[in-house]
Amino acid sequence: MRAWTLDNFGLENLNLREVDVPSPAPHEVLVKVSAVSLNYRDKALVDGIYAPEKMPKGLIPGADSAGTVAAVGRDVTKVAVGDRVTSHFYSTWQDGPWLPEYADFQLGGPLDGGLAEYQLLSEDSVVPTPPDMTDVEAATLPIAGLTPWFAMREYRNLKAGDSVLIQGTGGVSIFAIQLASAMGARIIVTSSSDEKLLRARELGATDTINYRTSPDWAGAVLELTDGAGVDVVLDVVGGDGLRNSVRAAKGNGLVAVIGFLDGQTTTLDLMDVIWHQTQIQGIAVGHRRSFNDLVRFLDKHAIHPVIDSVFPFEEAPRAYEKLAQGAFGKIVIEVA
Ligand SMILES: NC(=O)c1ccc[n+]([C@@H]2O[C@H](COP(=O)([O-])OP(=O)(O)OC[C@H]3O[C@@H](n4cnc5c(N)ncnc54)[C@H](OP(=O)(O)O)[C@@H]3O)[C@@H](O)[C@H]2O)c1
Structure with missing residues (x-):
């Protein structure tokens, strides 16, 4: 599959490569990625100012993604092949108070993110995509949607x-x-x-x-x-x-x-x-239970994310540059 890898800090070190399609272990799902949205943290990470000591070389960046389940590993019960899913950023934080160990399980660094044709995710680190949203829209939810929701609703x-x-x-x-x-x-x-x-x-x-x-x-x-x-x-x-x-x-x-x-x-x-x-x-984004609540709220109120611009997969670096210039709403990279 094609994947963008961050081989060193700096946008010039974000490279499009051919890598093996990963296979799902028990409780994991393989998602065919449709869209990835960018956040300020994704740019700060590329620039080497977001927990640089924790980022592995060759990381696939992109914290927030949406797509369709293409394969499931053993013992997966929560989703099935063909389901439309959106990634959950703090992949191990399901509910309850924040624990420091959640920090090492952020998607898009230190864990691989969505800027690739396929992404491996735990069945516990996805939520169902709101039925009335496109994948381009849904990819904007995991950080930018959940963070203000978590602050205003949970606290x-x-x-x-x-x-x-x-x-x-x-x-x-x-x-x-x-x-x-x-x-x-x-x-x-x-x-x-x-x-x-x-x-x-x-x-x-x-x-x-x-x-x-x-x-x-x-x-x-x-x-x-x-x-x-x-x-x-x-x-x-x-x-x-x-x-x-x-x-x-x-x-x-x-x-x-x-x-x-x-x-x-x-x-x-x-x-x-x-x-x-x-x-x-x-505030550190939020947990998956709150993300599920958000999805229901968006559905009920027919809220659609405001998209500033959409870039093709091959032009991912241009999307990062656009983010740096300031956007009204979200910047999305369309993968498929
Ligand atoms: N703690 C968390 O869980 C969490 C989650 C998400 C984001 N964040 C953080 O929240 C910040 C915003 O993230 P984002 O993804 O929304 O960024 P963004 O899409 O890049 O938005 C930045 C916007 O902030 C406004 N801004 C910049 N300087 C400002 C100032 N001095 N006063 C008022 N507004 C100012 C500008 O709006 P105008 O163009 O309208 O002036 C700018 O367009 C970042 O620091 C990010 O890391 C934290």
């Missing part, structure tokens, strides 16, 4: 009338807008672009802030909420901006620490955290 159970602040218009954030809108929340979105903010409104954003022209976006959030702040902040930017996320949250509000676009370390004003009694919650 706060966001409901109608609650408010949420969403930063930017990348993959995670666009899903967050769609999900929060279906939950009936008030949605404040920040972006560097007025044009993207207009599109965010079409997806359900109720208030928008351009963080370039209004650098004190936390102040703007407080103004919009009569000084109260929001129930939930989805912080995908990280860095020192985290202190402003705390400012923008209500008393007892939840600040979900998701991303690190602006840096992996921060300085906080602890008095803000203490006085606001802020709940600062790290």
